[in-house]
Amino acid sequence: MSDATIPTESAGAEPTGTEAEVNGAQAESAGAGAEVTGAGTESAGVEPTGTRPAPAESAPAESAPAGTGAAEPGLTEDETGLPPAALTDEAARLDAADRLRAKRDAFALDDVIYLDGNSLGALPRAVxxxxxxxxxxxxxxxxxxxxxxxxxxxxxxxxxxxxxxxxxxxxxxxxxxxxxxxxxxxxxxxxxxxxxxxxxxxxxxxxxxxxxxxxxxxxxxxxxxxxxxxxxxxxxxxxxxxxxxxxxxxxxxxxxxxxxxxxxxxxxxxxxxxxxxxxxxxxxxxxxxxxxxxxxxxxxxxxxxxxxxxxxxxxxxxxxxxxxxxxxxxxxxxxxxxxxxxxxxxxxxxxxxxxxxxxxxxxxxxxxxxxxxxxxxxDDVTIEDVRAKSLALTDFFLRCVEDYAPAGRVRSLTPAAHTERGSQVALRCADAGEVLAELVRRGVVGDFRRPDVLRFGFTPLYTGFAEVERAARVLAAVLKEG
Amino acid sequence: MSDATIPTESAGAEPTGTEAEVNGAQAESAGAGAEVTGAGTESAGVEPTGTRPAPAESAPAESAPAGTGAAEPGLTEDETGLPPAALTDEAARLDAADRLRAKRDAFALDDVIYLDGNSLGALPRAVxxxxxxxxxxxxxxxxxxxxxxxxxxxxxxxxxxxxxxxxxxxxxxxxxxxxxxxxxxxxxxxxxxxxxxxxxxxxxxxxxxxxxxxxxxxxxxxxxxxxxxxxxxxxxxxxxxxxxxxxxxxxxxxxxxxxxxxxxxxxxxxxxxxxxxxxxxxxxxxxxxxxxxxxxxxxxxxxxxxxxxxxxxxxxxxxxxxxxxxxxxxxxxxxxxxxxxxxxxxxxxxxxxxxxxxxxxxxxxxxxxxxxxxxxxxDDVTIEDVRAKSLALTDFFLRCVEDYAPAGRVRSLTPAAHTERGSQVALRCADAGEVLAELVRRGVVGDFRRPDVLRFGFTPLYTGFAEVERAARVLAAVLKEG
CATH class of the missing domain: 3.40.640.10 (Type I PLP-dependent aspartate aminotransferase-like (Major domain))
Known part of the structure; x- marks a missing residue:
């Protein structure tokens, strides 16, 4: 298939019972899955200088020095150049209503916003x-x-x-x-x-x-x-x-x-x-x-x-x-x-x-x-709850990116329809390698797929909505500077 | 091949340079590899009652209750029914001259005589x-x-x-x-x-x-x-x-x-x-x-x-x-x-x-x-030193078994010639399953191979000659009682 057709390719079937079950109120409350679109991103991907392909289907670029992965809490308007986001309020409401929220404590996490659990899941504290x-x-x-x-x-x-x-x-x-x-x-x-x-x-x-x-x-x-x-x-x-x-x-x-x-x-x-x-x-x-x-x-x-x-x-x-x-x-x-x-x-x-x-x-x-x-x-989690939160997270991330990111810099490869979406968001971005390296430096870990794809995985057991909003805000700042 | 021919089967080739190199003084000092022989062990093997086949090529029999694996240090003549062994003196001399002796400290070991490193090696303390x-x-x-x-x-x-x-x-x-x-x-x-x-x-x-x-x-x-x-x-x-x-x-x-x-x-x-x-x-x-x-x-x-x-x-x-x-x-x-x-x-x-x-x-x-x-x-071990000690250990074990064990109870399947011997001793024993279970109870861990083989592995990095002598003594006591 050509790249351009991916977002609109037919999934070959209508929503099934399996998926319909979990597309409930919680997921829908986050919106119907906005599509992040843009122009000018179909050019050939650039192989980022100094960025080596990373292992295990992912890993941050080599150019991200060790020890710089800490988050930047309290990112302000001055730093991002963006207006204060009303979406932060929505994130807080979604987090408050999240019935899986306490599960985060079962994992070893820190201030890094870890959106790479679709490559390597975080460490459960029981291990x-x-x-x-x-x-x-x-x-x-x-x-x-x-x-x-x-x-x-x-x-x-x-x-x-x-x-x-x-x-x-x-x-x-x-x-x-x-x-x-x-x-x-x-x-x-x-x-x-x-x-x-x-x-x-x-x-x-x-x-x-x-x-x-x-x-x-x-x-x-x-x-x-x-x-x-x-x-x-x-x-x-x-x-x-x-x-x-x-x-x-x-x-x-x-x-x-x-x-x-x-x-x-x-x-x-x-x-x-x-x-x-x-x-x-x-x-x-x-x-x-x-x-x-x-x-x-x-x-x-x-x-x-x-x-x-x-x-x-x-x-x-x-x-x-x-x-x-x-x-x-x-x-x-x-x-x-x-x-x-x-x-x-x-x-x-x-x-x-x-x-x-x-x-x-x-x-x-x-x-x-x-x-x-x-x-x-x-042991005490249902996969239906996980699915509902997963869709809410990816919906919310797409909305935040649409709201914050400069026009034309990224374009979603991930289907808008819930019945066609897993638990990650893939964004096409001409300079994806450089952008990912900078994201990692600023404490947002996703991964890069050659030649021009940014991948963000959302793990419902430990990813919160405030993190999602902040990740989108940092991404927007990087894209604006790039 | 028939069982009876195993000990004398030709290895198909004369000693080679590889093996000759390591058959040096240290190995030879322990003797030329006595053959433990006996009659009446060619009967069909008995499947020990309550002894289930054990995993990973080995493991003690199920009938050995947990917590009884501790050694019995200070085994005396009264307990074994055997005369005090002059071989204990030789064991002490061999241990004193063992240049790999300090390596034992690199492993987590206890009073159990562990002769099953040919199935699962002991835990190195660095791990x-x-x-x-x-x-x-x-x-x-x-x-x-x-x-x-x-x-x-x-x-x-x-x-x-x-x-x-x-x-x-x-x-x-x-x-x-x-x-x-x-x-x-x-x-x-x-x-x-x-x-x-x-x-x-x-x-x-x-x-x-x-x-x-x-x-x-x-x-x-x-x-x-x-x-x-x-x-x-x-x-x-x-x-x-x-x-x-x-x-x-x-x-x-x-x-x-x-x-x-x-x-x-x-x-x-x-x-x-x-x-x-x-x-x-x-x-x-x-x-x-x-x-x-x-x-x-x-x-x-x-x-x-x-x-x-x-x-x-x-x-x-x-x-x-x-x-x-x-x-x-x-x-x-x-x-x-x-x-x-x-x-x-x-x-x-x-x-x-x-x-x-x-x-x-x-x-x-x-x-x-x-x-x-x-x-x-x-890092600081040569495989030649390991081989020399391995042969010395198996030689010494065979001598001790020959000296201590009641006539006719066990028969070695392991070749006497150094050029045809690995680092284990296999003894045919009609009631091998029961014998192994009792050995484990008394703190000597080897393994049992159906239908009638006792296997003892000798790991030069952590097995000492005094242990070998004691293992043979306990084996002899069990065989005498059985």
Whole structure:
């Protein structure tokens, strides 16, 4: 797709029940999602001088010196050159009415306005002490005994069930472990094998053409190793592109760059109608909005846990295999942890029943138990409340940017319609690299996507409306100076 | 192979330079490796009542109640029923002369005699404070900035080089990440692809028939996905089995069950002479003895880091790709972390040069940086000193067992010859499950391999000779009572 068409591209389906449920009063009170528009931003992006591409899908530019990330509280009219904002009053009202507000105390935060939780979630305060105990007592004192006595061996399924609750999966269908990329490989290859059982002529893998790249690379490898061809298609066009030769479609629930929410129920139904399977990548939706894997009959899904699930840098990913598919799940990575009798040490492989079949090697216990502690924060939270606040936050940010930013400097790539929006706002900006570096210097952390995209993620568990208003004000000041 | 032949099976090659180097005075002073023999142990193994197979290749039996793992210091003749051991004097002399003795202080240990470091290494004292800093400051305060500012992004190569030093690999050839199983998949598939470049008729994968099972399962999957057949062969027979149809041989450097050390230089040379490639699994040799990957021209290797490298439960594994093979390394798991320009977010995959090509997804930072801290203990240690002490420890244990244990109760599966021995002793014992559970109760931790094997691992960095003598004495007492 061309860049210019992104904001108005059809999402391929009307609002569904899943989304409609959460577009309630709280979200709507923040407005219907104003579109920030402008002219003159379609020029070729400039590669910022001194700004190196940053890791983990993000990270501030290298040119931001350490120690300058502190916020600038009490930003005044003199500093911003903008009139006092009436929106600050609205932010205060929204914060006062925010039923998730107290959750912020469960995270280690400071004066920095952290709008990069869609890349790396903030540290939940429960993690340090739990991890210290895992290291000092479970590993240091119990050592090998902890595989049983501390429940290490069963951690992938136990934590998988915790993740499952957040993505609408009943217990016994999710295992945690490996990276998202490795899980994409398992899921796509296994899906192709199941599809070929239905008909050997199914030899095409459809992939969301705007996918986060690793999914495409891994799907290409899966295609090569299963005798299939890979066919990139816009996510919204998958329902019309799927056909009798389709084995599986690999789709992102939310686009990592634009924040567009794709139609999971409609796409899943269309893929099923064609007799194929679907694998959803939930990296940018899990923990931000309802997914409803079971409710919508999804076949397989994968996702990371270090974004909205706050599991820590490179925390283990997860794999969902719908119960009905578990007996047929034929993993390309049949490691000993997925064996029916792993300690029998048999030379022949016999897969375990259930979600365990998605495991491979020895689980990465330190990272995995940090994730488990991080997930405790969700115990008394509903994903519907999270979604409502997420939409209110992104609506409010778009309104603030529209109100404050100089005309023509930024343009939103994020859909205005709630049914098509994840939990981030992407703004096209010709000098996005320089702008992001300056934002970081002033204590507003978002990220930069080459060549010209500013990305701001909104994490309902710890982001407040006053922060959102202030971030927009700082952004406007930077844009005005730039 | 039949069980009975294991102790006398030919290793397929004479002692090599690598091993000869370390069979010096220190090792020899402990004796030439007595063989513990006995009759009546070839009966079928009994599955111990109440003893469930334990995880991570080991762990004490479930029947050992928590809190009873404390040692019984001051074990006397009355308790053991054995005469006072002259071997205690020898143990004291060996400990006094042990140049690695001070290293024990670098680990969190107690009165338990921990002979299971070949399953899960003990906690290095440097880990807890380092990991606390990674969590609280690098993640908690710097958050996304740490991918650059804290060196997270380059950790897989940086830590890979540290591991490389211990296995004889020059910098730039090892990356840390994923599990051993996943790395076996990468290595075997990539090796097959390179072999097929040499000749499309190369369609066989040889695998060590006594391999730790996951290698065999994964090799079978690799064979299936590359159009090859898998051919299990005794490790010692690989030099004669390799031929013009061989693509790759996957071999364990040390057998996980018997502790037998296979002939890496000779086998590698034989595989190369046949025009094939070899992948070595170093799980049970890295950190216990010299490997010499570069010196012996090994093609590819994998290994875990949670045994003799003490990286922690499920710590990331590693992949070695010899420099000469890096341009041809064609990974079946081409995740975005292995892309030449990972932040370009290109839809087409272009592999990076160098060891980075072995990466896949976002690295598991918490576990990885715990491993990095754990590896500091090696900074002033030579692997030759470690090997010398390892042989002295296993020699001494075998002598003590021979001296103390009731006749006919146990029989060693571990080769007597130093050139064929890793860093563990495996004893066949009909009631191994019950014996192990009782040992754990008395503060001696080894592990049990179904149906009838007791495994004791000797970690030269923290195991002393007095402990070895005491472990043998407790074992003898248990065997006498059983």
């Amino acid at each position: 340090p002490s739990r991890l210290a105990d895992v290291v000092a007592r479970e590993w240091g004192q119990l050592r090998i005994r902890s595989w049983e006595e501390s429940g290490w061996w069963t951690a992938p399924e136990r934590i998988g069930d915790r993740v499952g609750r957040l993505v609408g999966a009943a217990p016994g269908q999710v295992v945690v472990g490996d990276s998202t990329s490795v899980n994409v490989f398992k899921a796509v290859v296994a899906a192709v094998r199941m599809a070929k059982e239905r008909g050997a002529h199914r030899d095409q893998i459809l992939v969301d053409e705007a996918t986060f790249p690793t999914d495409g690379y891994i799907a290409e490898s899966a295609a090569r190793m299963t005798g299939c061809t890979l066919r990139p298609v816009a996510a919204g066009d998958i329902p019309s592109a799927v056909g009798s030769r389709t084995a599986v479609a690999l789709v992102n629930h939310v686009d990592y760059r634009t924040g567009r929410l794709h139609d999971l129920p409609g796409t899943t139904a269309a893929v099923h109608a064609a007799g194929a399977l679907v694998v959803w990548d939930l990296c940018h939706s899990a923990g931000a909005l309802p997914v409803g894997l079971d409710a919508h009959g999804v076949d397989l899904a994968v996702g990371c846990t270090y974004k909205y699930l706050n599991g820590g840098p490179g925390a283990p990913a997860y794999l969902y295999v719908a119960r009905a598919h578990q007996p047929g799940f034929d993993s390309p990575l049949p490691g000993w942890n997925s064996h029916a009798d792993p300690f029998g040490m048999a030379s022949a492989y016999t897969p375990a029943d259930g979600a365990v079949r998605g495991r491979v090697g020895t689980p990465d216990i330190l990272s995995m138990l940090a994730l488990e502690a991080a997930l405790e924060v969700w | 807890p404070s380092r990991l606390a800093d990674v969590v609280a400051r690098e993640w908690g305060q710097l958050r996304i900035r740490s991918w650059e500012e804290s060196g997270w992004w380059t950790a897989p190569e940086r830590i890979g080089d540290r591991v490389g030093r211990l296995v004889g690999a020059a910098p730039g050839q090892v990356v840390v990440g994923d599990s051993t199983s996943v790395n076996v998949f990468k290595a075997v598939v990539a090796a097959v692809r390179m072999a097929k470049e040499r000749g499309a008729h190369r369609d066989q994968i040889l695998v060590d028939e006594a391999t730790f099972p996951t290698d065999g399962y994964i090799a079978e999957s690799a064979a299936r996905m590359t159009g090859c057949t898998l051919r299990p062969v005794a490790a010692g027979d690989i030099p004669s089995a390799v031929g013009s149809r061989t693509a790759v041989a996957l071999v364990n450097h040390v057998d996980y069950r018997t502790g037998r050390l296979h002939d890496l230089p000779g086998t590698t040379a034989a595989v190369h002479a046949a025009g094939a490639l070899v992948v070595w699994d170093l799980c049970h040799s890295a950190g216990a003895l010299p490997v010499g990957l570069d010196a012996h021209g090994v093609d590819l290797a994998v290994g875990c880091t949670y045994k003799y490298l003490n990286g922690g439960p499920g710590a990331p594994a590693y992949l070695y790709v010899a420099r000469a093979h890096q341009p041809g390394f064609d990974s079946p798991l081409p995740g975005w972390n292995s892309h030449a320009d990972p932040f370009g977010m290109a839809s087409a995959y272009t592999p990076a040069d160098g060891a980075v090509r072995g990466r896949v997804g976002t690295p598991d930072i918490l576990s990885m940086l715990a491993l990095e801290a754990a590896l500091e203990v090696w």
